Amino acid sequence: MTQQPTPMSHEQALDLAPLYVVGALEEAEMAAVREHLATCPESHAVFEELGGVVPYLLDDPSLELVEPPAALGDRIMAAATADLAERTAIAERTAPVPAAERTTPIPFPSAEERGERTRARRSPLTWVAAIAAVLAIAVLGAWNVSLQGQVNDLEQQVGAAQEYRDAVAAVLDVASAPGSQTAVLQPVSSGGPRGLAAVGSDGSIQFAMQDLAPTSGSQVYETWAIVGDNAPVPLGSFQVDASGIASFTSQRGPADPGIVVAVSREPAAGATSPTEVVSAGQAAPPAT
């Protein structure tokens, strides 16, 4: 996950500006331009000049206006409520991230920028304190009947935090065994699912994932191991409820050093190649 874009000259970047601002470059080229913009001190006025009008394309009067289904708003609010809960539960945790679990942050948004989560192993006491604090708030809130709904939400949220904590504990169990590797799974798009995985020496992988969109019908999340340039190896699938959290033990797969671990969303179980990778990370042996 640390592959750097090829460096690009200032002139090359300026030349690609029209294509960049409308997103018409290959991923690697987009990344190279982005990198250039982030590091080159020279003027990039042409990017703003051209890019500044691009958002107006979204106001194209020929756009047919379609009202979304009512349930969409409900889903969004439910997901935001769960997210808020987790933030509350996490607020007090400040444990530093162990070296083995650091990865290159993705620019939008990196964990540091969000100023919230660390994927560190945390002492159970910290967790207990955080949850106790949330519960205390819930009890105080119960004095006011009008807050009852929020209390219920909080209790659900505490449940979700607990579930993820348990999932992480299972990962750490595997990670503590000799010959294991760990991976931090980063979302492929911002706000997407993320989590931890531990690759056991036997090639089975323990996953702890959060922020997964719930599955419905036959939809599943499929887990994958990828060695070098080889085709991804499917390792089994799972479904997710509204909590967005999953704890999953995969089938045995390759256990090569540095394998890439990925989770994809699939219309049904049994995929032989990933349809939509939602989260991925590279495994490395734990630092000791």
Next chain:
Amino acid sequence: MNDRDGGLSGRVATPTDVADRAVLARVADGELDALQDLYDRYRTMAYSIALRITADAALAEDVVQDAFLGAWRNAARYIEGRGSVKTWLLSIVHHRAVDAVRRRRPASELPDVETPPPAALTLPDIWGEVAGNLDRAEIASALATLSDVQREAIELAYFGGLTQVEIADRTGAPLGTVKSRIRLGLLAMRTALVGEVAEGGSP
């Protein structure tokens, strides 16, 4: 190619912008009611854009959900001087939608999983400016100044999620021509918008 400062950035914030910013500030504070408010303001535009790009109702819903949750988590990163809340939000929708379309393509075309995530990262940070909302008639007349081939190239890229190579394949135009059509089209739009808005007439 001249005035960066006298261009679109000089627009005055509208009452809608001001109200949107107040809502977004509350979203940044973690107020769920504010998120609901923001959603109610822009759900139709957001969904319509997502639907146009993905041409798939279920995927469009996923995109809109993803975008609003992204806004929920990152509202504090919105920078006032760099555009309206509407622009910021709808640009997020746009990027998610294009991302979704690209990921839906056959697995062989999927980006290498080891490459860091793409589209979402180009968000409006560099786009700056655009502080006001033009009305739709102004946009329409600006778009009307584009030639058909310019508009086609821009739309295939921006709403189709196609790369320059794919646009060249689709239209039969050489790569260099695709690039210059997009460039000239955007410049024409800019001239029309800035001329009409900031200078009160055509150049």
